[in-house]
Structure formats: structure tokens, C-alpha cells
Amino acid sequence: SIYSxxxxxxxxxxxxxxAHKKSKIYFTRGLDNKDLSKEKLEESTTERHLLKFKKDxxxxxxxxxxxxxxxxxxxxxxxxxxxxxxxxxxxxxxxxYKSMITDRANIFSKKNLKPRSIMKVDLVLDASASLxxxxxxxxxxxxxxxxxxxxxxxxxxxxxxxxxxxxxxxSILKDYEDKSHPEKIFRYxxxxxxxxxxxxRAYKNLIxxxxxxxxxxxxxxxxxxxxxxxxxxxxxxSKKYSEEELAIGIIxxxxxxxxxxxxxxxxxxxxxxxxxxxxENGKTEPWRIDLL
Numbered sequence: 001s002i003y004s005x006x007x008x009x010x011x012x013x014x015x016x017x018x019a020h021k022k023s024k025i026y027f028t029r030g031l032d033n034k035d036l037s038k039e040k041l042e043e044s045t046t047e048r049h050l051l052k053f054k055k056d057x058x059x060x061x062x063x064x065x066x067x068x069x070x071x072x073x074x075x076x077x078x079x080x081x082x083x084x085x086x087x088x089x090x091x092x093x094x095x096x097y098k099s100m101i102t103d104r105a106n107i108f109s110k111k112n113l114k115p116r117s118i119m120k121v122d123l124v125l126d127a128s129a130s131l132x133x134x135x136x137x138x139x140x141x142x143x144x145x146x147x148x149x150x151x152x153x154x155x156x157x158x159x160x161x162x163x164x165x166x167x168x169x170x171s172i173l174k175d176y177e178d179k180s181h182p183e184k185i186f187r188y189x190x191x192x193x194x195x196x197x198x199x200x201r202a203y204k205n206l207i208x209x210x211x212x213x214x215x216x217x218x219x220x221x222x223x224x225x226x227x228x229x230x231x232x233x234x235x236x237x238s239k240k241y242s243e244e245e246l247a248i249g250i251i252x253x254x255x256x257x258x259x260x261x262x263x264x265x266x267x268x269x270x271x272x273x274x275x276x277x278x279x280e281n282g283k284t285e286p287w288r289i290d291l292l
Contacts (some may be wrong), residue, residue, distance in 0.1 A: 001027050002027045002028060003218070011025065011027075012097065015205070020201065026168070026169045029171065029173075029175075030160075030187045042054055045188070048135075049186035049188070050186055054141070064147050064151070067144060068152060070148075071152045076111075083111050085106045086109065086110055086111050087105075088110070089109055089110030092109050110193065118211045120214050121149055121155070122158075122216045123159070124219070125157045125158065125167065125188055125218075125220075126160075126190060126196070126218070126220035126221065127162040127190050127194070128193055128223075130194070130221055130223050132220055138190075138219055139185060139188040140186075142181065142188065143185045145179040146158055146174060147176055148281075149180075150179070155177075156174075156176065156180070157174060157175050158185050159171065159173065159203075163192050163193040163194055163195040164191070170203075175218065186283060195219075196255075199254075201209050201254040201257070216255075228273060230235040248260070
């Protein structure tokens, strides 16, 4: 675990209550390739993802280039650009004479994004067994997004989550200070169940000290499912976690709280606070969640 036993006791007291009081949480940075034997590595998930990526590397590199450009354009519209004189870029004709004086003259210009507050992005990957068939696609997509963000100097982190037995396992595959490298992100492995509500509750522990300029992107099939029921004070009142309207509502509520939004802020002009409250408490039909 990335936390000590004492820290985990505090975390469990903070997040394991109500419907999740009988569950457990485990934070990890995943298994590094150096921890695997050569025989296991050859058959590892990482190796399968790498093989698929290398097979169409030119296509994926093109996608990274395209997405990087789109992100830069979006940022330039949001923050604007400034032109600076440098030693490479577009020739500034009025400065060309300086090259006759010294070969170190800055006679070129290029556009840089104007300074902005530090932006951080989390890529959250659902790692339940229901996504096993598209496991490599998700890993590669996460790498493309992460690398494109990095190309625009945007700090990003890649996190996966899954439920195994009593535990909801939260793995930080790539942290903010890490470079976007395929072998780090390609450790993504789909298995087990997904107790999404508990993950998003515990996720708050990872973003509590992050400023407002923070974005979370979730890659999921929006199919919360766990063989273990939601805890209830009434022995006969426990409900299956896979009851769609209940589970999805819980997920939305926990995610809203983790990001620090009130019901009024989350509802906006699209939906009433009453309807949102009913949705979060499993009292609204699943077909109405598209209003969110």
C-alpha cells in the first residue's frame, strides 16, 4: 500500500461507513515489471498491450499528434498566446542582421501559451472484468490521452480501480511527476468487480489538496457491479449493488462530493435539485439519467 497502517486506519474510518462499512480499500502503485519473473512478463498484460500498440504504432502516433494539437488550440482559445523571440522557429526578418554579428543571436519567434495556473488531469480507468475484451483498447486510449496532455505541459495521473473480494483496489499507474510511458500505463489489468461508489468516495483522499483547476476523465462502461450487497442496518434490507438505478445514483453522488460540488451546483439549469436528490438515492428510473 502507498499508505502506512496508521494512515490506512484513518482513511478507513473516514470512508468506510454506511453502505460500504463492511468493505475495505487498498491503495497501490501497481506491480512493476521488475517484480515479475521473465517468464511471467512475456505473458503479462503489459506485453499484450505493447504488442497491439506496436502493431499500429504509426496510427497511434498520428492520433497523439492530432489530439495534442486539439488540446493546444483549446488552451490557446482559453488562455491566449504570446509571441517570444528565440533561437528557433519562424524567422523575424527585422532581426536577421544579427546573425552577421553572432551565431547565437535570437532571430526567430514562436508562439507560446500565456502563463496559466497549474492544471492537473486525472484519467480514471474502470478495471472490472466486464471490460476484459477491450482491455488493450482502454490502456492504449489512456496512453494517447496522457501523452497528448504531457505534450501540452499538463500534469496528469492515471488511476485504475476494481473490487476483489472485500477490497476495492485503487492503483496509481502513473503519477503527476511521471513521464507518460507505455509500460507504466499498460500495467492496466481488467479483472474482478467494480464498486464504483466506494472508489469515488475514497478518490477524494487523492484530490483533497488539489486546486480548483482540476479535471477528472473517466473511462468506464458505466456498469457498476459487485457480488457483495450494500450494507444496511436492517439484515433483510441489504440491496444488490448491481441494482442499476441505486448503484449509478450512488456513484454520481460520491463523485459529486469528491469534487466538492453541492447538489445545487451539480444540477445547474439542466435538472431540478429534487430530481437529482431522487436520482442519487435510487428513486429515479435509469432512463432519466441522460438528463445529467
